[in-house]
Every structure is written in C-alpha cells, then in structure tokens.
Amino acid sequence: MIFELLFRWLHVLTAILLVGGIFSQRFALIPALAVLDEKQREKLKSAYRAHWSKIVILATSLLLFSGIVNSIRILLGYEFETDTYMLLLATKMMISLGIFWITAMLAGHSLSVRQIQQNSKLWLNLNVALAIAIMCIAGFMKVTRRASKFKPPPTDAVKHWNTDTNGANHG
Secondary structure, three states: OOHHHHHHHHHHHHHHHHHHHHHHHHHHHHHHHHHOHHHHHHHHHHEEEEEEHHHHHHHHHHHHHHHHHHHHHHHHHHEEOHHHHHHHHHHHHHHHHHHHHHHHHHHOOHHHHHHHOOOHHHHHHHHHHHHHHHHHHHHHHHHEEEOOOOOOOHHHHHHHHOOOOOOEEOO
C-alpha cells in the first residue's frame, strides 16, 4: 500500500508542478512580458527558459515513469465492467504526450523551436485546454467502477487460518 501511495503522490505532485507552470506562463508571464521592451523581454524569456527547461525535463520524466507504474498496477489489480477505463487511459496518455511536446518546445533553447516560441500564447492556450481535459479525464477514471482481481478468501479458509493444530479457534 505504501508503494501505491508514494507513486500516486509522485504522479499528482509532478502534474501539479508541470500544469502550474503552464498556467503561470500563460496567465502571469505572458502579460508581464507585454510591459517590457523587446530587449528586456528576450532577456527575461531566455533566463526563464534556462530554469524552466530543467523542471520540464524532471517533471515529464517523473510523470511518464509514475504514470506507467500506476497504470500497470491498476490494470493488473482491477477488473472493469466496460472498456471505458482503457479508452480513457489511452486518451489521457495521448493528450499527455501532446502536453509534454508543447511544453518542451516552449522551454527549448535550439533555433528550431523559435517559430513555436514566437506563437507562445497560442501554444500555451492549447496546453491549458489540454491540461484541463486531462484533469477531467483523470477524475472520471478515478470514479470508474472496478472490482479487485484479488478476492478475499472464503470464510472457511479464514476459519482454517485461525485454528491451531489442536483444533482450538483463535479468531
């Protein structure tokens, strides 16, 4: 149980970090840049990307790792009434890859990403919409009906385990 809890926390906390950074860029950084002259704007964006890119790499790596571990654990441990959970999981994974790509492009330093970065408001708007979609999907996945594949032993087996070799019941 502690393993499951730690991986759940890891996944949720890194998602908060990455999505919070996306929202912060769109609704705080972009408007703040508008009051600066071009030279100051470029200097701030460059300094910001230098720090943010490290967070993006770490958060993306941890989200991928914890997401895969959590998915495997859930798929091996539960049975679902319908295919809804699998469809939602696949959709969430595809949208996540899109968010990771956009975030990496906006945080990148190479010349090849400059065109994307010039339209950062558009890409951040898309990333915000995708992040909201993922949160809605994740919420629905959490309440999807499921049954544990590991059923408790029958009552007779429990009685057997509570009985010592002399036939005395200790349970």
